[in-house]
Every structure is written in C-alpha cells, then in structure tokens.
Amino acid sequence: MQRLVFAFIAGGLFGAGLFISGMTDTSKVQGWLDVFGHWDPTLAFVMGGAILPMAVAWAFTRGRKPLVGGDFPAPAEPKLGRNLVLGSVLFGAGWGLAGLCPGPSVASLSYGGWPHWVFFAAMLAGMFAAPKVRARLDTAVPAE
Amino acid sequence: MLEMIPVDWVWGLIGGLLIGTGGAVFLLANGRIMGASGIIGGLVDGSGRNSSAERIVFLIGVFLLPILIKPLYRPFETHATTNIAVLVAAGLLVGIGTRIANGCTSGHGVCGISRLSLRGMVATVFYIMAGGLTVVLFRHILGVI
Numbered sequence: 352m353q354r355l356v357f358a359f360i361a362g363g364l365f366g367a368g369l370f371i372s373g374m375t376d377t378s379k380v381q382g383w384l385d386v387f388g389h390w391d392p393t394l395a396f397v398m399g400g401a402i403l404p405m406a407v408a409w410a411f412t413r414g415r416k417p418l419v420g421g422d423f424p425a426p427a428e429p430k431l432g433r434n435l436v437l438g439s440v441l442f443g444a445g446w447g448l449a450g451l452c453p454g455p456s457v458a459s460l461s462y463g464g465w466p467h468w469v470f471f472a473a474m475l476a477g478m479f480a481a482p483k484v485r486a487r488l489d490t491a492v493p494a495e
Numbered sequence: 496m497l498e499m500i501p502v503d504w505v506w507g508l509i510g511g512l513l514i515g516t517g518g519a520v521f522l523l524a525n526g527r528i529m530g531a532s533g534i535i536g537g538l539v540d541g542s543g544r545n546s547s548a549e550r551i552v553f554l555i556g557v558f559l560l561p562i563l564i565k566p567l568y569r570p571f572e573t574h575a576t577t578n579i580a581v582l583v584a585a586g587l588l589v590g591i592g593t594r595i596a597n598g599c600t601s602g603h604g605v606c607g608i609s610r611l612s613l614r615g616m617v618a619t620v621f622y623i624m625a626g627g628l629t630v631v632l633f634r635h636i637l638g639v640i
Contacts, residue, residue, distance in 0.1 A: 359553065359555065361524070361529060374507075376573050377574050393504055398604060400508040401605040402511075404512060412522065418525075419526075434597070435596050441625075447626035464573070473583045474586040
C-alpha cells in the first residue's frame with residue numbers, strides 16, 4: 352500500500368510538472384528541436400530543473416535503502432551498444448515528428464484532444480511490437 | 496532585469512523542479528527509476544507484471560494531476576498536428592525506439608544524466624540530434640509538420 356501511495360505522489364508531481372513546464376505543448380518541444388527556425392530554449396530549463404532534485408536524490412541513496420524496502424537500482428551500466436544508439440535515433444525521429452514523448456503523452460491525454468489519443472495508441476502498439484523488433488534485430492546483426 | 500526573462504522559461508524551471516521531485520520520491524521511497532517509457536512499456540509487453548499495480552497508480556497520477564490543476568492555470572493549447580499519418584508514425588517510432596534504447600527523456604534524460612550515466616548522456620545526445628534533424632527535414636525541407 353505504501354508503495355502505491357508514493358507511486359501516486361511521484362506520478363502526480365511528474366504530471367503536474369509536465370503540465371506547468373509547457374512540455375505537453377508540442378510546439379514548445381518542436382521549437383526546442385528547431386534550431387534553424389524559431390528556437391525555443393524552454394526545454395533546457397525543464398531538464399535543468401528536473402536534474403537538480405534528482406542529482407540530490409542519487410547522492411542521498413549512497414549507503415541507504417529505499418523507504419519502503421528493497422534495494423536501489425544497480426549502478427548505471429557503462430556499456431553503450433547498438434541498441435542504445437539505434438533506439439534513441441528512432442525515438443528522436445518520432446519525438447521530432449509529433450513533439451511528444453512518453454511522459455507528456457500520458458499527461459496530455461485529458462486535454463490534448465483526439466490527436467493525443469492517436470499518438471498514444473500508436474506508441475502502445477510500438478511498445479508492444481518492440482520485443483519482437485529487438486529480437487529480429489539481434490538475430491540479423493548481433494549487438495555487442 | 497527580471498522582466499527580461501521570458502515567463503515560459505520560469506514556468507519551465509518550476510515544472511522541471513516538480514518533475515525532478517517526482518523522480519526523487521519514486522527513487523528514495525520505492526527504489527525505482529522514474530522512466531515513463533519503461534513504466535508504460537513494462538505494462539504493455541508484460542515484462543513489468545510483478546510491479547503492475549505500482550506502474551498503473553503512477554500513470555493515474557500523471558494523467559490526473561493536470562486535470563486538477565488545469566482550472567488554476569492560464570489557457571493552454573497543445574498545438575498537436577492533426578495529420579493522422581504523422582501521429583501514427585511518430586507514436587510507433589517513439590514506442591519502438593524508447594523500448595529498444597531502454598529509456599526516453601525521463602529515464603535516460605532526467606534520471607540518467609543526474610547520476611552521470613554515460614548511457615543516459617549518449618542516448619540524450621542521439622535523440623536530440625535525431626529530433627533536430629527530423630524537424631529540419633519535415634518542417635523546413637518537406638513542409639509536412
């Protein structure tokens with residue numbers, strides 16, 4: 352139960368932050384990516400603002416355990432690899448096309464209108480297909 | 496001096512701090528990395544079955560809070576395209592790409608960079624570059640978006 356309460360608080364803060372920051376406005380996200388057009392640096396402020404409390408939180412995990420028990424995530428893996436790069440390129444292309452990524456796509460469902468539902472449904476379909484795509488990719492050209 | 500700072504940047508910073516605080520709560524309380532694509536993807540492909548309740552409740556929070564605070568806020572438009580082909584292609588690319596890369600803007604970007612993860616930084620460089628090139632190609636050259 353405690354886990355669920357904290358998950359709701361975390362999700363609520365995330366959703367509120369995405370809304371207030373303007374990151375569910377696709378024109379602001381595409382504006383950030385549009386370096387040759389009317390460039391909009393807002394996203395950098397959002398990223399910087401989000402990284403600050405997270406960096407403090409990571410520092411705080413050292414030598415401690417999560418509040419509700421269990422363990423903190425393992426240290427970040429240093430391995431890069433093909434999937435990280437290829438996946439990020441595909442993601443970036445979709446992000447640029449619609450100006451939406453997974454977090455804001457959920458936060459904007461209630462007020463973005465039908466285009467946001469179309470994007471969200473297609474994203475779920477992509478996530479459903481991803482394990483098969485990944486398996487085919489690994490057989491065709493073994494990663495790492 | 497202060498009035499020279501665009502109000503959008505200030506809202507961006509405040510919103511960003513809230514996003515990071517959400518990530519900090521998820522990490523320090525539940526021991527989890529707040530990555531939207533991982534939380535959603537684990538539900539969709541079944542890999543996160545053991546923690547599905549936590550994932551669903553998190554997503555309800557993300558969905559619900561904008562509804563609650565929207566009446567307090569200035570009028571808001573999302574300016575999303577109404578081109579269905581673009582929306583579907585973009586959604587598929589975001590869904591497949593984030594799952595193959597194992598993270599998106601929140602997981603690799605916010606949570607990864609803040610722990611100085613090389614993977615997070617490399618992913619962020621590549622998705623921003625790909626996004627930039629896509630906007631240049633589809634907006635300025637092809638005129639589709």
